[in-house]
């Protein structure tokens with residue numbers, strides 16, 4: 001069965017805890033040409049801050065997903081197309097693999113399972129908040145990352161595998177190893193994409209490229225260039 005992310009090349013991740021660039025608005029963010037918006041960040045996100053972003057983006061006809069960093073920030077809002085729930089395969093504490101999920105399912109009433117999906121994260125930048133929080137083992141060879149990706153797809157039925165280098169551009173060979181290891185699952189790559197060339201290079205080895213901090217630091221025009229970079233890389237592959 002096809003899923004929305006099968007068609008995505010580019011995802012814009014908006015951190016509700018961070019300011020937009022200069023005098024930009026969420027409307028500007030929605031008009032970058034990105035295929036979907038993920039609302040999430042590791043630190044200091046609250047449901048109130050997330051709601052503010054959802055409300056501002058919902059009129060703009062871009063698929064809108066919340067990526068909660070813990071159960072307390074989940075927003076129940078019909079405007080959301082769904083929830084992308086991280087599970088960190090290389091975390092050192094099972095809390096970040098299944099524990100937070102168990103608590104969420106225990107306390108939340110009436111979860112909308114049709115709109116709830118998981119992302120099998122492999123967190124690889126040791127300096128990122130996500131790595132520190134989850135105690136991720138970032139010291140992995142490309143071969144090991146490929147194996148994690150295969151485990152996620154074949155043994156745990158994960159439809160999305162996410163190689164995460166938040167804050168820094170990742171090692172392309174490592175991302176490629178994850179991509180090569182997958183048959184049907186979709187590979188998201190995120191981290192340190194700043195311009196057309198970064199986006200093109202990572203677009204060559206990932207199904208969808210996630211861009212985050214660039215929106216907050218440099219703005220919507222810079223993000224638009226990364227959309228073009230990934231789309232050009234994917235068009236080139238399709239033509240080959």
Ligand SMILES: CC(C)=CCC/C(C)=C/CC/C(C)=C/CC/C(C)=C/COP(=O)(O)OP(=O)(O)O
Nearest residue numbers: 041042043069070071086100101128129130166
């Ligand atoms: C069960 C529920 C509802 C949630 C659990 C969710 C889990 C396991 C979260 C683990 C941490 C994680 C992977 C969060 C995802 C979002 C993410 C990686 C955002 C980017 O984070 P950084 O760039 O490191 O953070 P800052 O930009 O906030 O410093």
Ligand SMILES: O=P(O)(O)OC[C@@H](O)CO
Nearest residue numbers: 166167190191192212213
């Ligand atoms: O903020 P950046 O470095 O673009 O990373 C994107 C995303 O993967 C963060 O979860």
Ligand SMILES: [Mg+2]
Nearest residue numbers: 166167212213
């Ligand atoms: Mg970040």
